[in-house]
Amino acid sequence: MSRFRTIPLALALLLAGWLTACDKSPTKPSPPPPSPPAGQGQSQPTLQSIRVEGPTSVPPGTKAQYTAIGQMSDGSTQNLTSTTAWRSSDSAVLSVADNGEATGGKNGEAIVAAENTAKRASIQVLVLTPGTHRLMGLVSDKGFPVSGATVDVLDGSRAVMSVRTDTEGIYRLYGVSGDVELRVRAEGYPDQVHGIPVTDDARLDFALPPTGNLTGSYELTITSDSSCPVSGNYALPEDLRIRNYNATVVQNGSQLSVKLAGGSLSVGSFTGVVNGSTATFDIHGITPDPFYYYYNYIDKTLDLVEQLAPSSYFVISGKATTSQVATGMSGQLTGVMGVLSKLSGYANFTTSCWGKQKFVLTRR
Numbered sequence: 001m002s003r004f005r006t007i008p009l010a011l012a013l014l015l016a017g018w019l020t021a022c023d024k025s026p027t028k029p030s031p032p033p034p035s036p037p038a039g040q041g042q043s044q045p046t047l048q049s050i051r052v053e054g055p056t057s058v059p060p061g062t063k064a065q066y067t068a069i070g071q072m073s074d075g076s077t078q079n080l081t082s083t084t085a086w087r088s089s090d091s092a093v094l095s096v097a098d099n100g101e102a103t104g105g106k107n108g109e110a111i112v113a114a115e116n117t118a119k120r121a122s123i124q125v126l127v128l129t130p131g132t133h134r135l136m137g138l139v140s141d142k143g144f145p146v147s148g149a150t151v152d153v154l155d156g157s158r159a160v161m162s163v164r165t166d167t168e169g170i171y172r173l174y175g176v177s178g179d180v181e182l183r184v185r186a187e188g189y190p191d192q193v194h195g196i197p198v199t200d201d202a203r204l205d206f207a208l209p210p211t212g213n214l215t216g217s218y219e220l221t222i223t224s225d226s227s228c229p230v231s232g233n234y235a236l237p238e239d240l241r242i243r244n245y246n247a248t249v250v251q252n253g254s255q256l257s258v259k260l261a262g263g264s265l266s267v268g269s270f271t272g273v274v275n276g277s278t279a280t281f282d283i284h285g286i287t288p289d290p291f292y293y294y295y296n297y298i299d300k301t302l303d304l305v306e307q308l309a310p311s312s313y314f315v316i317s318g319k320a321t322t323s324q325v326a327t328g329m330s331g332q333l334t335g336v337m338g339v340l341s342k343l344s345g346y347a348n349f350t351t352s353c354w355g356k357q358k359f360v361l362t363r364r
Contacts, residue, residue: 152185
């Protein structure tokens with residue numbers, strides 16, 4: 001066959017293939033991948049804080065629901081009541097169940113507290129018989145609080161309700177109404193009686209007359225507890241069982257400051273509070289461990305230290321409670337007198353006397 005006859009045949013085959021290809025539909029694009037399930041690949045919101053919602057007043061014998069609302073990191077809120085731990089500061093006043101439902105008990109005041117994932121919140125709640133109120137106030141001496149004073153609600157001369165002031169000198173009475181007569185009693189002060197009409201929550205303060213001025217020069221004598229051993233490896237030596245210091249006392253209202261001098265003192269300064277005819281003094285130095293009685297720590301602040309030798313320190317520490325007597329003040333110091341080799345870390349006494357040491361301030 002001639003090569004000239006094969007050329008048309010090849011062209012015909014090429015043209016037929018081209019027409020066939022052009023007759024086919026174009027290829028469709030691939031479908032997009034399916035979307036991931038909701039939330040997948042996204043960080044979950046975390047709890048930022050909680051708050052407690054519910055009534056601030058509940059009558060005795062009735063129920064109230066408290067709700068824990070969580071504030072989330074994405075700005076949303078969630079009801080977390082069922083997963084929250086609930087408690088009351090005084091279950092006799094207001095008891096709280098695991099679901100946040102509270103029941104009013106006796107007249108008073110309680111805090112409803114909630115905790116969820118280390119986040120905490122609370123709300124203060126009054127429990128009062130309908131038609132009654134809270135009466136509170138401050139008992140003070142020259143503006144300084146008088147703690148432990150007794151406040152009575154009187155019916156004639158008879159006390160029908162009594163409370164004591166707290167460390168801030170505050171008293172609180174619940175469930176009172178109408179014309180109320182109050183009497184305040186505190187050691188070293190004359191009684192005071194005042195009346196007040198109570199038609200809503202009210203306040204009545206008492207300013208007690210100032211006590212005698214204790215400012216002056218004294219001799220302070222501290223004598224170790226007679227029950228402490230007088231012999232043995234850890235017994236306090238005889239020459240350290242009685243210590244005498246010159247003392248200067250300054251009174252400002254109910255506040256006392258004491259500065260000591262004499263002997264081998266390296267530190268001799270502490271404070272106190274006078275409450276009527278009673279004066280208390282805090283002498284810092286040693287703090288007992290709250291869980292293990294045999295561990296004691298040396299405070300950063302030491303109030304009464306004598307340096308006996310380069311590595312020998314005589315320390316007195318504790319709380320002294322005294323009463324005013326004709327010659328000054330006399331009482332006991334509950335704490336320790338002892339010798340340490342260093343003034344930091346654990347209080348490892350080489351010799352010591354723990355107990356009730358005699359504490360006497362004699363006016364000069």
